[in-house]
Amino acid sequence: MLLKEKVVIVTGSANGLGKGIARACHADGAKVVIADLEQSACQLVVDELGSNALAVACDVCSDEAQQNVIDKAIEKWGRVDCIVNNAGINFAKPFLETTKQDWDKVLNTNLRAVFFFMQKLCKYWIDNQTKGSIVNISSVHNQATLPGAGPYAATKNGLLGIMKCAVNELSSKGIRVNTVSPGLCNTNIWQDIIEAAPNEKECLDYWKQQIPIGRPSEPEEIGYTVSFLLSDRSSSTTGTNIYLDGGMTSQLISQAPYDSESID
Numbered sequence: 001m002l003l004k005e006k007v008v009i010v011t012g013s014a015n016g017l018g019k020g021i022a023r024a025c026h027a028d029g030a031k032v033v034i035a036d037l038e039q040s041a042c043q044l045v046v047d048e049l050g051s052n053a054l055a056v057a058c059d060v061c062s063d064e065a066q067q068n069v070i071d072k073a074i075e076k077w078g079r080v081d082c083i084v085n086n087a088g089i090n091f092a093k094p095f096l097e098t099t100k101q102d103w104d105k106v107l108n109t110n111l112r113a114v115f116f117f118m119q120k121l122c123k124y125w126i127d128n129q130t131k132g133s134i135v136n137i138s139s140v141h142n143q144a145t146l147p148g149a150g151p152y153a154a155t156k157n158g159l160l161g162i163m164k165c166a167v168n169e170l171s172s173k174g175i176r177v178n179t180v181s182p183g184l185c186n187t188n189i190w191q192d193i194i195e196a197a198p199n200e201k202e203c204l205d206y207w208k209q210q211i212p213i214g215r216p217s218e219p220e221e222i223g224y225t226v227s228f229l230l231s232d233r234s235s236s237t238t239g240t241n242i243y244l245d246g247g248m249t250s251q252l253i254s255q256a257p258y259d260s261e262s263i264d
């Protein structure tokens, strides 16, 4: 059991990737805190997991709500060992139309909240002279991006900067920080893409070409790598960013541009 006895907070874990990460950590023995916007949605995940799970409603953009998640975990289990900063919002709007309100909303949720949740836990670990392990959920958008993704791509790149800074300042205190960068995953985003397509088969064929493994990743597939990075099995791994993208970022173009003979 990779995470036996570890207390792990997973933000944004009432749905999608966060739920898969929480399921994987729980299956690996962790006590998991399901921290998401709505108490009832968090409770559904706790009901599914059964014992060793706790629902705490939380808007990660609020300092008080962040502190409440930490306090509730300590009240129930006596400590916190790990956090997965997964809560995030997607965004798509043309560069020239993006407003300051759009920018602030995406940056607050996807970047500012992560920095200050990390800061609170790092202070707690240092005060208690205990180790801590953090995994932040970035995206392939830190490598290459799409039209309309300006603020989103900025946040997903920013997470790498925060990680590197924290590694420089906090490794000597026994705190590790790693990043996971998923490609397309089988979550609401994927379901929305299929539902919005005029022709489902053409849509699926198109996406198969964009992902070398031919399908989106399942949330639990991301979750098991996160669990490894949180665990003591990866005790010297810090400051790393792992692409869990089914090969997307290895692919320069999705189809041969023209039929050609071998070049040798």
Ligand SMILES: NC(=O)c1ccc[n+]([C@@H]2O[C@H](COP(=O)([O-])OP(=O)(O)OC[C@H]3O[C@@H](n4cnc5c(N)ncnc54)[C@H](O)[C@@H]3O)[C@@H](O)[C@H]2O)c1
Residues within 6 Å of the ligand: 011, 012, 013, 014, 015, 016, 017, 018, 035, 036, 037, 038, 058, 059, 060, 061, 086, 087, 088, 089, 090, 109, 137, 138, 139, 140, 181, 182, 183, 184, 185, 186, 187, 188, 189, 190
């Ligand atoms: N799904 C993908 O294909 C994909 C790919 C790469 C990266 N990601 C990243 O994974 C993370 C999760 O994405 P998802 O696709 O599962 O999204 P999702 O919308 O399915 O789930 C996100 C969860 O976060 C919660 N959340 C949003 N804002 C919050 C806030 N302020 N406070 C607390 N909880 C909040 C939502 O309630 C929801 O339960 C995001 O950071 C996203 O950028 C997703």
